Amino acid sequence: MEKVSVIIDGRAFEAVKDQCVLEVAHENGVYIPSLCYNSEVASSGGSCRVCLVEAHQGGRMRLVTACNYPVRKGLEVKTDTPLVHRIRRGVLELLMARVPDSEVIREMAAAEGLSEVRFRLDEGEDDRFNCIACALCTNVCADVVGVYAIAMVNRGAEKKPATPYYKASDVCIGCGACAYACPTGAIAMEEEDGVRRIWGRDFNMVKCGVCGTPYIPEAQVDWIVKTTGKDRSFFDKCPDHR
Numbered sequence: 001m002e003k004v005s006v007i008i009d010g011r012a013f014e015a016v017k018d019q020c021v022l023e024v025a026h027e028n029g030v031y032i033p034s035l036c037y038n039s040e041v042a043s044s045g046g047s048c049r050v051c052l053v054e055a056h057q058g059g060r061m062r063l064v065t066a067c068n069y070p071v072r073k074g075l076e077v078k079t080d081t082p083l084v085h086r087i088r089r090g091v092l093e094l095l096m097a098r099v100p101d102s103e104v105i106r107e108m109a110a111a112e113g114l115s116e117v118r119f120r121l122d123e124g125e126d127d128r129f130n131c132i133a134c135a136l137c138t139n140v141c142a143d144v145v146g147v148y149a150i151a152m153v154n155r156g157a158e159k160k161p162a163t164p165y166y167k168a169s170d171v172c173i174g175c176g177a178c179a180y181a182c183p184t185g186a187i188a189m190e191e192e193d194g195v196r197r198i199w200g201r202d203f204n205m206v207k208c209g210v211c212g213t214p215y216i217p218e219a220q221v222d223w224i225v226k227t228t229g230k231d232r233s234f235f236d237k238c239p240d241h242r
């Protein structure tokens with residue numbers, strides 16, 4: 001792996017060539033806010049625009065999203081300039097207009113000194129819950145789980161993830177990876193009496209043979225057994241009791 005030196009906010013750090021700026025910053029304790037990026041999901045990032053920073057290279061400055069901008073020799077990044085904060089406030093204000101109840105976005109906005117928003121989406125468009133349409137959930141389902149149970153539908157402010165025709169998906173395995181990955185907690189997932197409900201479908205959970213805790217949907221076990229050849233008996237016990 002080729003190493004390069006990158007300057008972030010005046011400090012030099014060593015990084016792997018082509019590593020994204022966001023990861024290098026976070027590894028070295030430099031805070032850049034982000035929502036739609038997940039290092040486990042190759043196709044994630046570049047959507048929410050919260051991580052915009054100044055990238056200076058070859059005598060030029062560009063505003064780039066830190067989560068998908070590669071580190072190269074001679075790059076200098078500035079995360080804390082008046083321009084970065086102004087753009088970040090604008091992005092957060094638009095996100096707050098879209099999902100005014102999202103706590104994580106409110107906190108990010110408050111850190112930028114922003115509490116009020118000048119915009120509001122029309123009444124009657126409130127079925128977006130806390131979704132910012134970043135598509136991390138659909139990317140996780142497709143690229144990590146390999147199931148393709150959900151996709152982004154509609155355009156503009158109405159864009160959101162959904163199952164085909166908004167019907168309970170036959171292929172969803174109830175793993176919940178989409179809900180765990182969602183940066184704003186927008187995907188409803190409930191569990192009661194050994195049944196998980198997500199995307200309009202109920203999934204019976206397998207109980208641990210030792211502690212009796214329901215811990216994984218039967219459909220997920222079926223999927224793992226089918227795609228990996230793992231012995232079904234492996235799931236007789238939860239991770240804590242294997």
Ligand code: SF4
Pocket residue numbers: 140141145147148149150171172173174175176177178179198199
């Ligand atoms: S719960 Fe369903 S939609 Fe969500 S990641 Fe798992 S398979 Fe995909």
